Every structure is written in C-alpha cells, then in structure tokens.
Amino acid sequence: MFGNISNLEEKDIVIKNIKITGNIIGTENVGAICGSIAGTNSSIQIVNCINNAKIDGDGSAGGIVGSVGSMCTNLRVQDCINYGNTRGSNTGGIVGSCYYIEIYNCSNEGEIVGVNENTGYSGVGGIIGTGMRTIIIKNSYNKGNIKGISKGGGIIGYNDWGEVTLENCYNIGMVSGATLGGIAGRLFLSNDMLTTKNCFYLNTNISIGIGYIHGGSEEKEDVKGFSQEEIKSNEVLNSLNNYVEQNLNNQEVELKKWKFGGDGYPTFVE
Secondary structure, eight states, X not given: OEEEEESOOOXXXXXXXXXXXXXXXXXXXXXXSEEEEESOOSEEEEESOEEOSEEEOXXXXXXSEXXXXXXXXXXXXXXXXXXXXXXXXXXXXXXXXESSEEEESOEEOSOEEEOSOOSSSOOEESSEEEEOSOEEEEEEEEOSOEEOSSEEESSEEEEESSOEEEEEEEEOSOEESSEEESSEEEEEEEGGGEEEESEEEETTTOSOSEEEEEESOSOOTTEEEEOHHHHTSHHHHHHHHHHHHHTTTSOSSOOOOEEEOTTSSEEEOO
C-alpha cells in the first residue's frame, strides 16, 4: 500500500479499513500496509486492516508494517489481522521491527519465517519480530508457526533494552529458534521493565513461555503453558473476557471480547 511514511506535516494520521491480497516482495522494509514508517512525530493509527498477501523480504518484514523507525514514537496498530506467510530477518505477523508501538486486538495466522538472521538485533515473532524500546501488546493472539534461526517467540521474538508490556495474549503456533519461548524469545531487559498478565501458550509445542531475560528470571506466574484442551476450555475463554471487563475504563482503545472460533480456539467477537 505505502512504501514509506516519513516527514509528515499532519499531526493525526489514521489508516483504516484496507484489505491486501497478492504477493509483496522487497528487500529492506516490506509490509502489506506500509513498508516503513520513519522520521515523523505525528500520531499514526492503523486500524482494521487485513493482509492476505505473502510478504517476502531480506530485512524487516511484517504482515501489516515492515519497519518503524526510532523517530516515530506515537504509533498504534489495532484490530488488524495477518493471514499471509511472512519472511524476513526481523519478522512479525503484524510488525517486523519497531522502537515504540502499541498493539491491541491484533492476530496472526500466517507462518512467520526468519532468514539472514544474525546474533544481534534479529527476532521472529507472531505479533512483533524485534522491538527496540517501548512495546505494548494487549488482547492479541498468534496461531501461525514461528520459524526463527536466532530468536523466536509466539508473540514477540526479541526486545533490546526497553519496557515491554504483554497482556491478555496467547499463542498456539509452534516456535523454533536458538533462543525461543511460547510468548517471547529473548528479552534484553530487567524484571522491572517487563509487565505480563494473563498470557498463555500451547505447551505441546514448547515448554517455556519466555526463552531468556537478560536481567531477571524467565519464570512468570502469569505466563503459562496450557494443553490444547485447556486453551479450548470455558475457563480460558472466561479469563480472556474477564481481563477485558476489568480494563474497559483503563484503555484508550476498546478491547474486543472473545468467543470460540470454528477451530475451537478463542477468537474475537466482531
């Protein structure tokens, strides 16, 4: 849709209700809605966008956005879904790489594959591949398989020394990588920089929720591994909806409620 968004004069930008199909092939920054967002202090919202296209890149690649630069500090992605298989070095079902971002009510069902990864800033994740500073992901899920080389996570693959918030999220996709986790792969931060709440993953695919935390313990009480039967249970569905009810007045974004989908797993009420 957009190759690059930068140096905007407008203060409030909303991109919404876009559906993408086909194949998108590029090099450095590849995404269905936008390849890269850089050099702007504008408030940007990407809302209710759907990608069905295959995304193929050598650098940052995302089902919705490929790369978000450090100057973009006010970006929100909400109510978006990716169905397309996505390939790149920093690769995510929603966003490939970013510095500051808020993500709500988003999901990925495509396969996410890492290529040309190195041991530095490369991650592969169901929602975000690599996040470098302040990352907020709430009320979102991943069903696609995550095939990382270095760092792989069901929700986020890698974060480098920034605050990370992961709440009311789940992953049922298989995850591979040298450092991997059902929710997060490698987090280079201290315990006080990480907030988790009501996150869970399919434990038949992987045995740990967070693969590595540089400055703390990987064991979190609210990051849990569940069986397929448990994830499809009323108990889990109720826990997702209880979180939504408890946070109705605490969010700028209206959090979607949950129901059982055709495959028996929780999905959003539209």
